Amino acid sequence: MTDHPRRVTRALLSVSDKTGLIEFAKALAGHGVELVSTGGTAKAIAAAGLQVKDVSELTGFPEMMDGRVKTLHPKVHGGLLAIRDNKEHADAMKSHGIAPIDLLVVNLYPFEATVDKGAGYEDCIENIDIGGPAMIRAAAKNHDDVAVIVEAADYQAVLDELAANKGATTLSLRRRLAAKAYARTAAYDAAISNWFATQLxxxxxxxxxxxGRLIQSLRYGENPHQTAAFYATPDKRPGVSTARQLQGKELSYNNINDTDAAYECIGEFDPKRTAACVIVKHANPCGVAExxxxITAYRRALACDSTSAFGGIIAVNRTLDxxxxxxxxxxxxxxxxxxxxTEEAIAIIGGKKNLRxxxxxxxxxPRTIGLTxxxxAGGLLVQSRDNAVVEDMDIKVATKRAPTDAEMRDLKFAFRVAKHVKSNTIIYAKDLATVGIGAGQMSRVDSARIAARKALDAAAELKLAEPLTKGSVVASDAFFPFADGxxxxIEAGATAVIQPGGxxxxxxxxxxxDDHGIAMVFTGTRHFRH
Incomplete structure (x- = not known):
């Protein structure tokens, strides 16, 4: 690939986000670039004392229909799409008075932001850009001759090239900008289509x-031989994608995955009702407590499985003190x-430089509707988020003995945790803390036994006379297909059970x-998590 420089003689600017616009326009003018613009962008450029031609002067047509029609015109699209070295194209431009546009600067109407702020249907519709994507796609297609910018972050790269190449851009830059332009319009259209699907x-x-938009390029994926990157979607759900990292090393792929698992689980616990802590290892909670x-919640969560907690992810539901x-x-x-x-907590964490x-x-x-x-291979599985919460379930007593109030409190706690543990899942809980977690086993019996074994190990470490599964309750994410699980x-010491039934x-x-005097309730809701 040669540099294939193309001099910028005329630029069309039409932006909703005017960050850096005036400085960029001044720099272009300094290179002798003619500025063409639309609406508010033209007014802002003119107000800065720069010469600017309104697009209506270029097309011979005024903006109309509340600005819906202003750039959809052959003198705009011909100027973007004409192949400069093609004689037929050049003759058509000359015949129809079409001037070339060598640089397009467009950022789209803020559709995603409009939806995010909860705007009404008509407002969202009016923030669907039509002319912008059409121009972007035209300029990107003709990147052999035209440079296209879709966000202010790329202003400097273009100015650097103009300075280094006597007012010209290189093909390598134009290709990178074109690829970004198509990705931007694709993400924009995806946001619109998914919004429509929700409305309908x-x-x-x-x-x-x-x-999605790139948050960060990652060093590698789950393993060092895999490439990876992290993207933000229009869904502004609080979590790792929206979080501010105050300190520590760059997050890895596995860090992000595990942190998301921890924060989704902690979201089940209303901070107005209780303090709570979740400790996650390899995307599974290894300790949860209210x-x-x-500090009490953390210590009780840690006591469940302090071995697995080493090198884990910790999520809390209140301001860290x-x-x-x-x-x-x-x-x-x-x-x-x-x-x-708190500032004091931040300072304390600051003593551990690598801790994020x-x-x-x-x-x-946890009740929010959304998609996962x-x-x-060759496909995409899309489903609605598991937004079922135990407080909303119609819990039915299935056994002769009903749970005590204390047991019911722990049963709901355990089922809340089970939703966030890989299937097959068994959770033992006592006094609003997990005391044994069995995750991701092919057999529910194995999950029950592994969780009980974890409780035995914890009891030995804590020097307890017996494991905390004695007198605990148990939650199963799905029904028991046989009584063996x-x-x-029960053998581990559980006195009450919560499960979906069915x-x-x-x-x-x-x-x-009933034969063992155990209380059991059915939720009617399953929480598989594969």
């Missing part, structure tokens, strides 16, 4: 697209994420519970 309550539109304050911060830095931790933190501290500014709402997606939980053998499982 269409869960399976014929075409589905997702788009408490009167964060100094007392909790001092406790957390007692063991090696990769990431702490919280809605906010993220402040998300809020908690995710995962790739499969529940019997393993198995062909529910009666067999209920009978086994």
């Amino acid at each position: 309550k269409d869960n399976a539109p014929d075409f589905r697209a997702f788009g 408490g009167p304050d964060l 100094a007392e909790a911060a001092r406790a957390i830095i007692g063991i090696f931790t990769e990431v702490i994420i919280a809605p906010d933190a 501290l993220l402040l998300a500014g809020g908690l995710p709402d 997606a995962k790739t499969v 529940m019997l393993a939980c 198995s062909m053998r529910d009666e067999e499982v209920i009978k086994a519970a």
Whole structure:
């Protein structure tokens, strides 16, 4: 590929975000570039004392229909699309009085921001840009001759080239800008199409697209031989994508994945009701607890499985305070994420230079409707987020004995946690803290036994006379297909069970519970998490 320089003689600027506009326009004028513009952009440039031609002068037509029609004209698109070295194109330009446009600067109407602020239907429709994407795509297609800028961040790169190449841009830059331009219009159209699907309550539109903006390029993916990057979508759900990183090393792919798992789980706990802490390792909670304050919640969560917590991710649901911060830095931790933190807590964490501290500014709402997606070979699986919460479920007592109030409180806690643990899931809980977690096993019996074994290990470390599964409750993310899984939980010491129900053998499982004097409730809602 040669540099193939193209001199910029005329630029068309039409931007909704005017950050850096005047400085850029002045620099272009300094290179002898003729400025053409539209509406508010033209007024801003003229107000800065620069010569600017309104696009209506170029086209011979005024802006009309509330600005909906202003750039959709052959004198605009011909100036962008004409191949400069093609004689037929050059003759057509001369014949029809079409002047070349060598640089297009457009950032689109703020559709995503309009939706994000909760605007009404008509307002959102009016913020769908038509002329902008058409011009961007035209300029990007003709990148052999035309440079296109879709955000202010690229102003300096263009100015650097103009300075280095006597007012010309290189093909390598124009190609990079063209690729970015098509990606931007693709993400923009994806946001619009998904908004329409939501408005129409269409869960399976014929075409589905997702788009995002780069947050950071990652060193590698799950493993060092995999490439990776992190993108933000229009969904402004509080979490790792919206968080401010105050300190620590750059987040890795696995850090981001695990931190998201931790923060989605902590979102289940209303900070007005209780303090809570979640400790995650490899995308699974290894300890979750509520408490009167964060330090109590943290210590109780850590007690569930302090071995797995080493090198884990910690999420809390309230402003991180100094007392909790001092406790957390007692063991090696990769990431702490919280809605906010006190200055004293920030200073304490600052003593651990590699520990990442993220402040998300809020908690995710577990009831929020949204989409999740995962790739499969040749396809994309899209589903609505699991936004079921146990407080909204119609819980039915299935056994002769109903749970006590204390048991019911722990059962709801355990089921809230089970939603965020990989299937098959078994959660033992006692006094609003997990005391054994079994995750991701092919057999529910194995999950029950692994969780019980974890409780035995914790009891040995804490020098307890017996594991905390004695007198605990147990949650299963899906029904027990046979009584054996529940019997393993009873053997570990559980006195009450919460599960979705719905198995062909529910009666067999209920009978086994009754035979052992166990209370069992059905939620009617499953929480598979693969």
